[in-house]
Amino acid sequence: MSAEAMKKVLVVMRHAPYGTFYAFEGLQTLLIMGAYELDLGVAFVDDGVYVITRNQNPKALQVKQVAQTFPALPDFEVHRFYVLEDSLKERGLTLDDLVIQPQVIDRAALAALFEEHAAVLPF
Amino acid sequence: MLYTVNKSPFASPNLERCLQVAPAGSPILLYEDGVYAAAAGTAFEERLHAALQAHPIYALQSDLEARGLSNLVEGVRVITYEDFVDLVIEHNVVPWL
Amino acid sequence: MRFSILVLESPYQRQAADSAYRFARAVLEKGHQIRGIFFYMNGVHNANKYQKPPGERNLGTLWTQLQQEHNLDFVACIAASTWRGMNEDLALPGFRIAGLGQLALMIQESDRLVTFGG
Numbered sequence: 001m002s003a004e005a006m007k008k009v010l011v012v013m014r015h016a017p018y019g020t021f022y023a024f025e026g027l028q029t030l031l032i033m034g035a036y037e038l039d040l041g042v043a044f045v046d047d048g049v050y051v052i053t054r055n056q057n058p059k060a061l062q063v064k065q066v067a068q069t070f071p072a073l074p075d076f077e078v079h080r081f082y083v084l085e086d087s088l089k090e091r092g093l094t095l096d097d098l099v100i101q102p103q104v105i106d107r108a109a110l111a112a113l114f115e116e117h118a119a120v121l122p123f
Numbered sequence: 124m125l126y127t128v129n130k131s132p133f134a135s136p137n138l139e140r141c142l143q144v145a146p147a148g149s150p151i152l153l154y155e156d157g158v159y160a161a162a163a164g165t166a167f168e169e170r171l172h173a174a175l176q177a178h179p180i181y182a183l184q185s186d187l188e189a190r191g192l193s194n195l196v197e198g199v200r201v202i203t204y205e206d207f208v209d210l211v212i213e214h215n216v217v218p219w220l
Numbered sequence: 221m222r223f224s225i226l227v228l229e230s231p232y233q234r235q236a237a238d239s240a241y242r243f244a245r246a247v248l249e250k251g252h253q254i255r256g257i258f259f260y261m262n263g264v265h266n267a268n269k270y271q272k273p274p275g276e277r278n279l280g281t282l283w284t285q286l287q288q289e290h291n292l293d294f295v296a297c298i299a300a301s302t303w304r305g306m307n308e309d310l311a312l313p314g315f316r317i318a319g320l321g322q323l324a325l326m327i328q329e330s331d332r333l334v335t336f337g338g
Contacts, residue, residue, distance in 0.1 A: 007328055014220070025261050028299065029320060036324030046140055086143075111146045114124050114217050119333040121226070122220045129236070129338060155235045185242070186235075204246035211332055212221050212252075220228075220338030 006039040010117040013048030017066040018058055023051040024066055026123025031069070034077030041080035041117070042073075043110065044102060048123075049087045052098045067099045084110055125214035129155035132167045139170070141219040147177040150214060152207065153199075154183040161199045162192050171196045183207065222253040224326035228337025230265035231279040237266050240336035241282055248290055256293035256326040259315075261337070264296040264306045267315040280312050287314030295322045 011030055015022035026042075034040055044051060056067045073081075081102035088094065088104070095101055105113065114120055126145045130137045138153075138160050145151060151174070153160050160167055161182040174180060175198040184201050187193070195201070202210070225244055229236035240257070247254055259266050271280045287294050294315045296306060301317050308317055327333050 009327060012217075021261060025300070029260075029323070032320040033324045036321055036328070038324055038327065045144075046136075107144045108146070111124070111144055111149075114215075118215070119327050120124075120215075120217050121333070122218045122335055122337070129239075155239060204242050205250055207243060208246045208250050208252065211223075211334060215332060216334050218335045218337075220335070 006037055007118040008039045008041065008116060009033065009119045009121060010113060011040065011042045011121045011123060013042060013044050013051050013123050014046045015123065016047040016050040017056070018061060018063065022123040023048070024064070026121070027051075027066060027069055029121060029123070030073060030078050031076050034073075039080075040078045041082065041113070042078060043082040043084070043105075043113065044087065045084045045110065046087050049083055049091060049093060049098075052083075052100055052102075053093065054097055054099055070100050082110070082113060124217045125150050125152060125210050126217045126219055127152045127154065128157040128160070128219050129153075131156040131159040132170070133159065133165075137219050141217075142170075142174050142178075145178060145217075150179045150181060150210060152181045152183070152202075152210065154186050154207075158182045158186045158190060158192060161187065161195045163194045163196050168196050171199070175199070181206070181210065221331045222255050222329070223247050223332050223334060224255045224330040225257045226323065226333060226335040226337075227257060227259045227263035227266060228261045228335065230262040231271065232273060233262070234338070236336040236338060237263065237279055238277075241279060241286070243334060243336070244286060248286075254290065254292055255330045256295060256322070258323040258326055259294070259296040260300055260320075260323070261297075262300075262304070263337070264301045264304055267294070267296045267301075267306060267311045267317075269310060269312040284312045284314050293322075293326075295326075297323075
């Protein structure tokens with residue numbers, strides 16, 4: 001199927017990892033759905049920016065580290081990454097604090113991004 | 124896009140965050156605990172008034188009734204699930220959970 | 221118009237699953253189609269056949285009735301089910317347990333995906 005014909009799906013991460021399971025399940029969705037002829041993007045918004053911060057160590061919680069899988073997502077046909085600028089700023093974070101380098105977008109760009117997608121999946 | 128919010132504005136910043144992103148003109152649907160934002164006489168009323176200048180704001184009737192909310196901020200449109208379906212047909216959805 | 225619905229919450233803890241059910245009913249009553257309903261995360265508990273709320277709506281029964289009336293495709297995510305101990309033996313009639321790829325297909329074959337959760 002051509003890229004033009006593929007439906008665009010945006011996973012929006014708005015929850016921090018570990019406190020809830022949303023980020024982990026959003027990641028599973030990205031890992032699986034890339035195999036199904038969908039044009040996948042992921043946007044990190046609000047506490048969702050904490051999903052991809054460096055130095056996560058949930059060893060004592062006996063759960064998988066969430067951030068470490070994101071750099072591998074292009075191998076799973078996920079190629080578009082976005083982060084909301086204000087969400088980074090509010091949390092005192094910069095791109096240097098993240099394990100990947102998403103495109104930094106403002107709120108208007110995020111709203112425009114929603115418009116481009118056939119489905120928005122909240123996690 | 125139709126932005127849907129299901130949390131009370133007193134318990135969650137979701138509605139505020141959603142209002143910061145939703146472009147002027149985008150409809151906003153309040154449902155579940157989101158309908159508390161539509162109640163008149165609360166500390167959020169002024170914020171909702173301002174939001175109503177930029178957005179059509181809808182609140183789900185059955186969720187309002189369940190919570191005993193009938194005195195609503197002027198301009199909020201009360202709708203049924205059938206109307207909710209029509210809104211989704213007209214606009215794709217951004218669920219702001 | 222053709223809809224699919226994603227349910228992320230169990231019954232009886234949050235309202236989300238009830239909202240999803242009401243929305244699905246309204247879609248069908250208005251004469252539209254539902255391509256499928258995908259139950260993910262704690263949403264897989266909707267499929268549990270042993271749920272028994274005393275004196276109130278039984279969401280499992282309501283889902284099953286809806287599925288049977290309209291021959292809908294109800295899928296509980298297999299990974300989320302495995303994590304939570306849901307399986308074919310525990311599942312209500314009308315629910316099948318399958319992978320996230322089914323959600324991808326529902327998205328491909330629908331005009332709208334509406335998510336209920338949180």
